[in-house]
Amino acid sequence: MPSPFFETVAAAVERAIHDAETELPADVVSVLQTAYANETSSVARGEYENIFANLKIAKERDVPICQDTGLIVLYITLPPEIPYSAELFEAAEEGVRRATVSVPLRPNAVNPLSRKNSGDNCGEGIPAIHIRPGEKFTVTVLPKGAGSENMSQIKMMLPSEVDKIPEFVADVARTAGSRPCPPIIVGVGIGGTFDTASALAKEALLEPIDQMDDFEQEICDRINELGIGPMGLGGKTTALAVKVKRGACHTASLPVAVNIQCWCCRRRTVEL
Amino acid sequence: MKLTTPLGEEVLDLTAGDRVLLSGTVYTARDEAHLKIQEAGFPFNPKGAVLYHCGPVIQDNAVVAAGPTTSARMNALTKPMLDAGVRGLIGKGGMSDEVVEALRGRGVYFAFTGGCAALAASCMRLKGVHYAELGMAEAVWEIELTDMPLVVGIDSKGNNLFKR
Numbered sequence: 074m075p076s077p078f079f080e081t082v083a084a085a086v087e088r089a090i091h092d093a094e095t096e097l098p099a100d101v102v103s104v105l106q107t108a109y110a111n112e113t114s115s116v117a118r119g120e121y122e123n124i125f126a127n128l129k130i131a132k133e134r135d136v137p138i139c140q141d142t143g144l145i146v147l148y149i150t151l152p153p154e155i156p157y158s159a160e161l162f163e164a165a166e167e168g169v170r171r172a173t174v175s176v177p178l179r180p181n182a183v184n185p186l187s188r189k190n191s192g193d194n195c196g197e198g199i200p201a202i203h204i205r206p207g208e209k210f211t212v213t214v215l216p217k218g219a220g221s222e223n224m225s226q227i228k229m230m231l232p233s234e235v236d237k238i239p240e241f242v243a244d245v246a247r248t249a250g251s252r253p254c255p256p257i258i259v260g261v262g263i264g265g266t267f268d269t270a271s272a273l274a275k276e277a278l279l280e281p282i283d284q285m286d287d288f289e290q291e292i293c294d295r296i297n298e299l300g301i302g303p304m305g306l307g308g309k310t311t312a313l314a315v316k317v318k319r320g321a322c323h324t325a326s327l328p329v330a331v332n333i334q335c336w337c338c339r340r341r342t343v344e345l
Numbered sequence: 346m347k348l349t350t351p352l353g354e355e356v357l358d359l360t361a362g363d364r365v366l367l368s369g370t371v372y373t374a375r376d377e378a379h380l381k382i383q384e385a386g387f388p389f390n391p392k393g394a395v396l397y398h399c400g401p402v403i404q405d406n407a408v409v410a411a412g413p414t415t416s417a418r419m420n421a422l423t424k425p426m427l428d429a430g431v432r433g434l435i436g437k438g439g440m441s442d443e444v445v446e447a448l449r450g451r452g453v454y455f456a457f458t459g460g461c462a463a464l465a466a467s468c469m470r471l472k473g474v475h476y477a478e479l480g481m482a483e484a485v486w487e488i489e490l491t492d493m494p495l496v497v498g499i500d501s502k503g504n505n506l507f508k509r
C-alpha cells in the first residue's frame with residue numbers, strides 16, 4: 074500500500090509531465106510570436122504558422138505537442154520539513170511510469186549499449202532527478218527531446234579565452250544547423266567543473282526566455298546572423314533566446330557547456 | 346497550391362519555397378523501412394508515391410502524433426527509391442547533394458515543420474500497415490492525408506533552401 078506521501082509525489086509528477094507535454098509555457102509562446110511578427114520570409118512565416126496551429130491542436134486534443142516526448146528531467150525543491158528519501162525517488166519514477174501510459178509518452182529510455190527499451194521511460198539514472206533545498210515543495214519537469222540534446226557540446230576552454238565564449242556558442246549553433254528543430258533556445262553553463270558546467274547549461278533552460286541580459290543578447294545576435302532560420306529554411310530568427318548560468322571554477326579552468334533546446338521548450342512546475 | 350498523390354509530371358513545375366497542401370496516400374519510411382524495401386521490395390506501387398520520414402505514435406488504429414524525423418539519416422538510402430519511381434519525400438532538415446542530384450528532373454523534397462506532430466496527425470487517416478514486424482516507429486504506415494501544409498525544400502531543378 075503506497076503511503077499518502079508517495080501518492081502525492083507520483084500524482085504531481087504525472088500532472089507536471091502531462092501539462093508540460095501538451096502546452097508550452099507563456100514566455101515561450103510569447104517569444105515565438107515576436108519572432109513571427111519580425112519575420113519577413115514567407116517560407117519562415119509558414120513554419121511559425123504550422124507551429125501555432127500545432128500548439129492549438131495539441132491543446133484541444135490533449136495530445137503531446139511533439140512525438141519525441143523526450144527523456145524526463147526533474148528538478149525538485151524540498152522544504153525543511155520534507156526529508157530527502159528513497160521513497161521520494163521511487164515516487165517520482167512511478168509518476169513517469171504513469172505518465173507514459175496516460176499522456177501517452179513515447180517510450181524513449183534504452184540501455185546505452187544493448188539499446189533495449191525499458192518501455193516505461195525509466196532506467197538507470199533516468200528520469201534524471203535533481204533535488205535542492207527550498208522554501209516550497211515543488212516539482213519542475215523538463216522533457217528533453219533527442220534532436221536538440223544531441224547537438225549540445227562542452228568545451229574545456231582556456232582561462233585566457235573568456236572573450237571567445239560567444240564565438241564558441243555560435244559555432245555550436247552553426248554546427249547544429251537545421252537538426253535541432255530551430256528556432257532554438259541555447260542554455261549556456263560557464264564555470265564549475267566538467268559535470269556541473271553541463272548541469273548549469275541545462276538549468277539555464279528553466280529560466281524565463283522573454284528577457285536577456287547584454288551578454289546573452291550579444292550571443293543571441295551572433296547566432297541569428299547565421300540565418301539558419303526556422304527548420305533551417307532560412308530566416309531572421311535562429312535562436313529565440315540565449316540563457317547563461319555561471320559557477321565558480323578552478324583558476325586554471327574555463328568549462329563552457331552549451332545545451333541546445335528546440336522551439337518545443339517544454340517545462341512545467343507544480344507546487345505540492 | 347494543392348497537390349494529390351500519386352504525383353506525376355506536375356512536381357517538375359514546383360520551385361523551392363512553394364507552399365503546398367498535399368492530399369492522398371503517403372507511406373512512412375525510416376531507416377529500417379528503406380533497408381527492408383531494398384531487400385524485400387515495395388509493399389505498394391512506387392510510381393509517383395510519396396515517402397514520409399516519420400516514426401508515428403499509433404494508438405487504437407489512429408495516428409496520435411506524426412511529426413517528421415531527420416531526413417539526413419536516409420541520404421544514402423534514397424536514390425533506389427527515386428529510381429523506382431518515388432516522386433516525393435517529406436521530412437525535416439533537408440538532404441545531401443547526392444539526393445538533390447537524384448531528385449533532378451524526377452521529384453521534390455517537401456519540408457514539414459519539426460515538432461508539429463499534433464498538426465500532422467490532424468491531417469491524417471490511417472489506412473494500413475506494411476512490414477509491421479519492424480515495430481511502431483519503423484514500420485511502413487499507409488496514411489491518407491488531407492491538406493498537409495508543406496513547403497518545397499528541394500525542387501527538381503537543383504534548388505535547395507537548406508543550402509546557404
Ligand code: SF4
Nearest residue numbers: 139218220254335460
Ligand atoms: S528537436 Fe524538439 S521539436 Fe524537434 S523532433 Fe525533437 S523534441 Fe520535437
